[in-house]
Amino acid sequence: MEKKIIKLNSAIISAASVVGKKEHEGPLGQLFDMHDEEDRFGQKTWERAEAEMQRLSANTALSKCKMTEKDIDFMFAGDLINQCTSSAYGLLEYNVPFFGLYGACSTAVEGLILSSVMTSYSVCERCLSVTSSHNCSAERQFRTPLEYGAQRTPTAQWTVTGAGAFVTENADGKNAEGKARIVEAMPGISVEKGIKDAGNMGAAMAPAALDTLMRYLDESGKTPSDFDLIVTGDLGYEGNSILCDLMRAEGVDPCDRVNDCGMMIFSRDTQDTHSGGSGCACSAVVLASYLLPKLESGEIKDMLIMGTGALMSPDSIKQGLGIPGIAHLIRIKGA
Amino acid sequence: MEKKIIKLNSAIISAASVVGKKEHEGPLGQLFDMHDEEDRFGQKTWERAEAEMQRLSANTALSKCKMTEKDIDFMFAGDLINQCTSSAYGLLEYNVPFFGLYGACSTAVEGLILSSVMTSYSVCERCLSVTSSHNCSAERQFRTPLEYGAQRTPTAQWTVTGAGAFVTENADGKNAEGKARIVEAMPGISVEKGIKDAGNMGAAMAPAALDTLMRYLDESGKTPSDFDLIVTGDLGYEGNSILCDLMRAEGVDPCDRVNDCGMMIFSRDTQDTHSGGSGCACSAVVLASYLLPKLESGEIKDMLIMGTGALMSPDSIKQGLGIPGIAHLIRIKGA
Numbered sequence: 001m002e003k004k005i006i007k008l009n010s011a012i013i014s015a016a017s018v019v020g021k022k023e024h025e026g027p028l029g030q031l032f033d034m035h036d037e038e039d040r041f042g043q044k045t046w047e048r049a050e051a052e053m054q055r056l057s058a059n060t061a062l063s064k065c066k067m068t069e070k071d072i073d074f075m076f077a078g079d080l081i082n083q084c085t086s087s088a089y090g091l092l093e094y095n096v097p098f099f100g101l102y103g104a105c106s107t108a109v110e111g112l113i114l115s116s117v118m119t120s121y122s123v124c125e126r127c128l129s130v131t132s133s134h135n136c137s138a139e140r141q142f143r144t145p146l147e148y149g150a151q152r153t154p155t156a157q158w159t160v161t162g163a164g165a166f167v168t169e170n171a172d173g174k175n176a177e178g179k180a181r182i183v184e185a186m187p188g189i190s191v192e193k194g195i196k197d198a199g200n201m202g203a204a205m206a207p208a209a210l211d212t213l214m215r216y217l218d219e220s221g222k223t224p225s226d227f228d229l230i231v232t233g234d235l236g237y238e239g240n241s242i243l244c245d246l247m248r249a250e251g252v253d254p255c256d257r258v259n260d261c262g263m264m265i266f267s268r269d270t271q272d273t274h275s276g277g278s279g280c281a282c283s284a285v286v287l288a289s290y291l292l293p294k295l296e297s298g299e300i301k302d303m304l305i306m307g308t309g310a311l312m313s314p315d316s317i318k319q320g321l322g323i324p325g326i327a328h329l330i331r332i333k334g335a
Numbered sequence: 336m337e338k339k340i341i342k343l344n345s346a347i348i349s350a351a352s353v354v355g356k357k358e359h360e361g362p363l364g365q366l367f368d369m370h371d372e373e374d375r376f377g378q379k380t381w382e383r384a385e386a387e388m389q390r391l392s393a394n395t396a397l398s399k400c401k402m403t404e405k406d407i408d409f410m411f412a413g414d415l416i417n418q419c420t421s422s423a424y425g426l427l428e429y430n431v432p433f434f435g436l437y438g439a440c441s442t443a444v445e446g447l448i449l450s451s452v453m454t455s456y457s458v459c460e461r462c463l464s465v466t467s468s469h470n471c472s473a474e475r476q477f478r479t480p481l482e483y484g485a486q487r488t489p490t491a492q493w494t495v496t497g498a499g500a501f502v503t504e505n506a507d508g509k510n511a512e513g514k515a516r517i518v519e520a521m522p523g524i525s526v527e528k529g530i531k532d533a534g535n536m537g538a539a540m541a542p543a544a545l546d547t548l549m550r551y552l553d554e555s556g557k558t559p560s561d562f563d564l565i566v567t568g569d570l571g572y573e574g575n576s577i578l579c580d581l582m583r584a585e586g587v588d589p590c591d592r593v594n595d596c597g598m599m600i601f602s603r604d605t606q607d608t609h610s611g612g613s614g615c616a617c618s619a620v621v622l623a624s625y626l627l628p629k630l631e632s633g634e635i636k637d638m639l640i641m642g643t644g645a646l647m648s649p650d651s652i653k654q655g656l657g658i659p660g661i662a663h664l665i666r667i668k669g670a
């Protein structure tokens with residue numbers, strides 16, 4: 001077996017998060033850079049609102065590190081909407097070479113891996129990676145328009161309305177001091193275990209998260225207790241519980257290290273999201289607003305984050321196919 | 336202005352093409368590795384047929400260089416269908432880490448750029464990049480189901496049914512002898528000039544091709560006559576004519592070097608495709624079957640290929656937005 005861990009040396013020198021009303025009302029609400037009380041961001045359509053969040057998050061990430069588009073060599077971006085138009089339109093005003101990605105909800109980490117490859121190996125100086133999701137655009141995309149009032153099952157997750165943007169450069173660079181560093185990556189392999197319920201994404205993605213995590217632990221010789229935190233993107237309560245069960249079945253104790261951004265972003269007591277948050281933005285905004293500051297302050301010294309994605313479409317569900325999951329992993333060290 | 340040309344040193348050690356009936360009947364028909372007389376590849380749906388073409392092209396590319404999935408470190412793939420399911424399902428059986436891309440019809444070159452970065456900078460040993468399009472799945476995706484019998488405008492292009500796969504490794508590697516080498520890349524910037532007609536993709540993409548080409552020529556100090564061929568992915572007759580006009584307006588003579596894969600793949604005299612071929616597969620199968628052998632034989636010594644993509648969706652068209660174009664460029668040298 002080939003070595004699959006990519007050695008990286010990239011610093012996240014700036015990050016920004018933009019969210020909607022429900023996310024702002026959640027337990028992390030005060031940490032996000034920007035929110036909109038109507039989830040519309042001044043736009044006429046939900047798709048335009050999502051694109052606008054990408055633009056705003058990119059702008060904010062650049063402002064925070066006192067940079068402009070001229071300082072960025074390449075952008076990586078993707079989202080959940082058909083033909084990734086939130087990214088294409090949201091970042092259209094930037095005069096920067098653009099690599100479009102599709103990794104479903106794993107896109108934030110996929111973008112960070114490719115950005116970090118570019119900066120770690122000095123292919124370029126600096127990258128911007130952006131991703132987004134919007135509850136209203138995603139629900140009509142993947143399930144039914146919200147106006148239909150469809151009842152949600154207990155395993156269903158709530159697509160996060162938000163966008164996250166990250167500026168990366170080589171960790172030996174001049175802006176890297178005091179910043180979190182991406183030191184390793186383990187890209188994900190698609191795994192499909194027969195789950196066909198678009199209302200249970202957690203179950204579809206948990207086996208992929210297990211696959212990536214076990215490959216990483218095997219190759220690195222680490223155990224979960226070597227890290228302060230092992231966090232998945234959006235398995236939610238259902239998927240997180242499945243992942244922990246699967247880990248125990250593999251003889252690995254998840255101890256208290258395993259958590260999920262979809263479980264962090266909404267309150268289970270006061271916000272009715274059933275199995276928790278999901279969407280490309282879920283891991284992006286939790287990382288940008290909540291985890292990165294802890295890494296920069298030294299509260300978190302060493303963590304793994306796995307972007308989890310479900311690679312189905314409405315048509316593949318209608319055509320009776322199972323849902324492939326994927327999980328991209330990066331290891332981030334604190335300042 | 337930063338330098339944006341990426342220096343690369345990657346060899347395309349194997350390539351494969353799979354096409355449908357119409358492509359097989361075209362002027363390059365005998366060069367493709369595989370075709371299906373019914374465009375179905377034994378599958379029940381057009382979407383499954385497209386995924387199967389990805390699987391077949393990947394398999395064939397690996398067979399040709401006597402390799403298996405174990406020899407591949409990372410896969411890059413994308414397509415035109417919602418949520419890129421042709422790639423997700425087509426490559427699901429491969430136990431290889433997977434980066435999903437969305438670059439519309441520029442995906443073949445986008446995948447080659449990222450694969451080549453990975454191999455040129457020794458991030459890994461070997462990558463596989465795959466892309467596909469299918470006339471029947473793309474038409475019902477972006478325009479109307481074929482059964483409606485909608486009349487096509489003269490500027491409309493014919494989405495190529497096919498898939499192309501490429502295996503890349505470092506050009507100093509043991510399998511690189513006698514193979515074409517990717518030596519430079521200029522990633523594309525999204526450009527939107529107000530074209531709103533989904534039946535005129537060539538006009539939407541031509542300004543992006545001009546932008547990338549001019550940036551490349553400016554930075555490299557080259558002129559079109561320095562290359563044996565400058566080929567775009569799928570501008571078609573309309574877009575090619577616009578590109579040549581735009582080049583002349585910029586004071587650059589396209590001379591006889593500028594051509595387009597969409598103009599090569601179908602016969603204008605005997606196959607009614609109006610403005611020529613398009614789709615992710617267009618540049619992929621023409622490069623894999625027709626151009627690479629000429630590079631390997633030395634008939635072509637130095638060429639530029641630009642994957643051109645239109646980053647709209649059916650919804651963005653209905654919502655009245657213009658169509659952003661993008662063009663990713665690579666320079667390939669012959670053996």
